[in-house]
Amino acid sequence: MRDDHLARNDLALHATGLVKRFGDRRVVDGIDLSVPTGAVYGVLGPNGAGKTTTLRMLLGIIEPDEGSRTLLGCRSPRDASDRVGYLPEERGLYPGMKAREAIAFMGALRGLDWSAGRKRAAAMLEQAGLGHAVDSKIRKLSKGMAQFVQLLGSVVHQPDFLVLDEPFSGLDPVNQERLEALIRAERDRGATILFSTHVMAHAERLCDRLCVIAGGRRRFEGTVDDARALLPMKAHYVPHHPAPGIAALLPADAQEDRGGWRFTLPADGIEGMLVRLIDAGYGISGLSIERPGLHDAFVRIVGDAARGEAA
Template sequence: MDWAITAEGLVKRFGDRRVVDGVDLTVPAGSIYGVLGPNGAGKTTTLRMLLGIIEPDEGHRTLLGHAQPQDASDQIGYLPEERGLYPAMKAREAIAFMGALRGLDWRTGRARAGEMLEVAGLGHAADEKIRKLSKGMAQLVQLLGSVVHQPDLIVLDEPFSGLDPVNQERLERLILAERDRGATILFSTHIMAHAQRLCDRLAVIAGGKRRFEGTVEEARALLPQQVHYVPHHPGPDIARALPADARADGEGWRFTLPADGIEQTLKHLIDAGHGISGLSIERPGLHEAFVRIVGADAAEAAR
């Protein structure tokens, strides 16, 4: 497999604190890869070490085959967590300017900027000054500027933070379009819903350590499947026919899928006269898996 990024044993200390403590990552080329974790987990520091913005105290990394990330700088698009555009610039010019910083000629940058703004649903804002745009629109303009030179690797630090649902959807579409173009996308987030929809693979970082690496489905498989059962004729003694961990959920019940399957439980329910109005077997979502991996306290901090 071709790797866009490899990292082994990354360590970063600030004073006596190990903010990143031996993190390993392997990001397949052409994939969408998420780095998940609560605030303060070390996600941003890890991304900055990968990009060569700061140097690790220990460990090593390669970026697009380069041992020195700076050697690949023109092939990279980076959206930092701290946003910043020149407020007096128009949106189209701001995008072209960011492309020029990566070696893209001005005329091509302006032309691409106009096309990208149209596709993103922001064509009407092409000649608006940044100061007149909403926060979400300005953030999308900065993202477009980060990818206008068509980089091979796109690194986004908390890209969904502060966006309303409409602009979150626009951003998801843009990320998928860049992946379909052939780019590798690496993004950090503490919002599980985006990671579950977008990621081919992901890593979970907490307390500066990598706690998990794999696919979304592998993360969800860490927890047993759950049964959602709605009785047709619920009676006061229904709990007797249900597994011990069953809990009420609206008009129905939820419980862990028994190790020997659901058939025996359903037989008890039918024999007791409760019947079946609805039944589904579901794998827990990425949020539940995240709680299992990092612990309830850390997961609450990620909200």
């Protein structure tokens, strides 16, 4: 049953203090999560971080030992199941089914009319450039194509909330592009999308917000720019007249790189240093300011978490 007094227009999912133990091990250790309605939200973390277990608790596939969650206004996630699409980490389709029937079957499990599901399936396959496979049996498809068919089956009923667990795993570059396009199309349709990954490039391009999980705990939550801001920007400077003694005018962490010097951008800005370099006769042949990427921020967050646990 839907708990209307719990529904919040700004949040599709809200979880507090989720804990899951397997034996003596706390696989998930007190995770809080809030996913805004209509957002693409990434759950990032290294292998074994607890991402899949967290997603399964959020969907009600397994119950938490502690904590609570509200999905689409429902205290019990299973009460919202017909409005949810889910692509699990472990892929699996009936190999004897045709692609169109497999998609329609998955839609029927979520309450979609069989005839409507078959029509949508054919249209979706055509739109994804896979129209030639509409009547192909799953066993005849490549691994990547079969995986994409399962992905289409998770959205054929046009869910309000879509959960994708490591959706890019095993896909070739062409199917990765198809998946990114599908995620954007679902977002534009109005769906809220939650996906887990450990590939930073996809999260960097797609996510409105993200969290990083390591060791079963949430270590970061915010936007991609918030994550990047955890690290200082770098500068790459190439002198016009390189000569001995230039290192004395550069920051202490400056290292030679690509015919110039790379260093952390000074806290008080770079202008004063450039004036000194020009006055000393070194000049400027090239200068670029480099923002840290999400990959670098992720390594920093996970590394800090590992060092904290070791301490």
